[in-house]
Amino acid sequence: MKRLLPLLLAVAALGSLFLANGQEKKASLPEPTRPLKALLIAGGCCHDYVKQHEVLYKGIQERANVRVDVMWTRDRSTNPPLPLYDDPDWAKGYDIIIHDECAASNKDLKLMENILEVHKTIPAVHLHCAMHSFRNGTDKWAKHLGLHSTGHGPQKPLEITYTNPDHPITKTLENWVTKNEELYNNREIFDAEPLALATQKVGDRENSAVVAWINTKQGAPTFSTTVGHNTHTVEDPRYLDLVTRGLLWAAGKLNDDYLKPYTGSNVITEMGAKEEKVESLFGKPSKDAVKVKLTASSVQVSDSHFPWRAIDGNVETRWTANGAAHPAWLQLEFEEPTTVTSAEILWEQRTEWYHYKIETSRDGKNWEIAHDGSKNQRKSDTKDRFNAQNIKSLRVTTLGQETGKWPALWEIRLKGPKGKLKLFPILTKKEINQTKGASSKGFEKAGNIKPQIAQLSPEEEAAILKDCEVPEGFEKSLFASWHSANYPVYVAASPGGDLYVSSDGNGSLGRQPNRGRVLRLRDSDNDGRA
Incomplete structure (x- = not known):
């Protein structure tokens, strides 16, 4: 045992040396750089x-x-x-x-x-x-x-x-x-x-x-x-x-x-866009309001003919498709399952016939025809009765009309078992920002909608600019969208770059007085935009 003790101590010392050397080598490895x-x-x-x-x-x-x-x-x-x-x-x-x-x-x-x-x-x-x-x-x-x-x-x-x-x-x-x-x-x-x-x-x-x-x-x-x-x-x-x-x-x-x-x-x-409440456009919904999200096959955004115009209660505003092609559709998606017993459609051209159909769906995927107006010859608004129980969606599709005008309707009015449904539009943040200031409430007989500087998406700007042609060597960009002048009818420019826009609150159809104005659009921060 006396002979073993020095040997064990030597082995222990050698092990300690190896361990110490190992730790020293490990400690000498560079630490990874913190990003x-x-x-x-x-x-x-x-x-x-x-x-x-x-x-x-x-x-x-x-x-x-x-x-x-x-x-x-x-x-x-x-x-x-x-x-x-x-x-x-x-x-x-x-x-x-x-x-x-x-x-x-x-x-x-x-x-x-x-x-x-x-x-x-x-x-x-x-x-x-x-x-x-x-x-x-x-x-x-x-x-x-x-x-x-x-x-x-x-x-x-x-x-x-x-x-x-x-x-x-x-x-x-x-x-x-x-x-x-x-x-x-x-x-x-x-x-x-x-x-x-x-x-x-x-x-x-x-x-x-x-x-x-x-x-x-x-x-x-x-x-x-x-x-x-x-x-x-x-x-x-x-x-x-x-x-x-x-x-x-x-x-x-x-x-x-x-x-x-x-x-x-x-x-x-x-980071989300600044929120605007839908109540700022339409007031607060009543307790018996039927909340509806509206979409369409296309929209004439340039003249503010948004889908929600079809249920805003104003017979002087409308939804219009962005072109004359048929079929074109307007779809209502209800927040809660809803029973609909009739649909009255106020068409834009009341002296022409429209071919159309009304479909309903309980899941937004499978559709049933509630009314077939594909052979309609009536030159007026239409009122159709049917019984669609607990539906999720209702869609109106135009199939053709007497002349080649763009598909459009002023209002769609629905009834249920207890009478007229009080339709209230649900808008996305984008639709609210797009629509902000475009509501004509309070301007039914005179005045003009307040202008605004609206920021469009790159796709929306491209859609406007695609019809604009410039000579070789020139670039084209959007100085201001229609929101800044509502319905422009004449434009003049000053040597300093200001635009003077004559704006008619009547749009293309109205004839009321006191709706004209001239707006000045100015690039105040040198970014190429009004």
């Missing part, structure tokens, strides 16, 4: 944020070890919903913020102060229209940026030159020329340290402006670039390289540890 956590905030007027927010977060994550969470909105107004800023701790947990919102009409000083307070300690990146946001009568936002821009020129290529090629952000980048882009002006330069200058040729003129810079004098470091109006620019690798390097520099992480892709997940949150 930066960035928050991208996007949305608002005048840009394709549906695509651009995705291009940005993917492009940055492919180039840098940065997790880019996104909060964005589809709202295309100049004052989009940005509810996150209401919380003073809105940036908690993030290392850097990427501002890509376009909110020129946001004049909320408290909201802006919440943003600026955060950026005393948390760095930021500002992209394109962020420079034209938060115009509230102060210069605080411009000083935070380091440069004040008030507008831009036409869309023409930008020749970008890096004026500080030795800066860490730009030293690996090469000068380049964009496709069509906007050149933001430099009204005043505060603490901005320029990195890049862009030159744009417009006719015989050459305009130049600083388009990328840093600011280290207003709290945490920031990087900004006014380039990035069009998606073809945002997805350009040269643009994404610039933005990524600017982000890493502002965060103090422009090094090899972070110039590698991020492979984890991120969180994308869509």
Whole structure:
């Protein structure tokens, strides 16, 4: 036993040595680099944020070890919903913020102060229209940026030159020329340290402006670039390289540890549009109201002939399909199962016959014909009786009419076992925003609907612009939608770019006096829109 003891001690000591060496080697392994956590905030007027927010977060994550969470909105107004800023701790947990919102009409000083307070300690990146946001009568936002821009020129290529090629952000980048882009002006330069200058040729003129810079004098470091109006620019690798390097520099992480892709997940949150209650259009529904959602095969949106017009109780408003093709249909979907015993349809052309059919469904999938009017020859409104028990949906389909006019009807009135059904429309958020200000209640005999600046979706704008032809070399864009003038009949332009629109509240049919007016449409923030 005495001989074994030294041997055991030696083995134990050797084991301890191996263990210690193993721990030492393990401790010497480099810890994995913690990804930066960035928050991208996007949305608002005048840009394709549906695509651009995705291009940005993917492009940055492919180039840098940065997790880019996104909060964005589809709202295309100049004052989009940005509810996150209401919380003073809105940036908690993030290392850097990427501002890509376009909110020129946001004049909320408290909201802006919440943003600026955060950026005393948390760095930021500002992209394109962020420079034209938060115009509230102060210069605080411009000083935070380091440069004040008030507008831009036409869309023409930008020749970008890096004026500080030795800066860490730009030293690996090469000068380049964009496709069509906007050149933001430099009204005043505060603490901005320029990195890049862009030159744009417009006719015989050459305009130049600083388009990328840093600011280290207003709290945490920031990087900004006014380039990035069009998606073809945002997805350009040269643009994404610039933005990524600017982000890493502002965060103090422009090094090899972070110039590698991020492979984890991120969180994308869509901020909803500002809610408008349907009661603001139609009043509160009565206790016995039958709530209905209306859809249609197509809608003549340009003249505000929405599906809900068919049950608004006003015989001077109507639903109209967007074209003369048949069949065309209008569908009512009831919130609760409903029994319908008759349908009265007030057709737009009461001196013509309409061929049509009325169908009902209990599940929205399987349909039964409640009335077959495919051979109707009556030149007037129609009133048809049937007995549809506990249905979920009712659909009116036009099959043809005496002349080739667009399918349309003023009203559809339904009855049940206890008499007339009090139909009350259910509108989606989009329909409410689209409809806001379009109700003619209170203007039945005189006056005109209040104009509004409405933000249409890219698809709705494309539908309007597709019939507009311009000469080669010119671009077309939507200056204002029909909402801003209701029923325009004459347009004149001033040398300064203002449009004067003669608007007739009678539409195409009425003849009441005191409905005329002239509206001035002006681009007040140089974004190319009224």
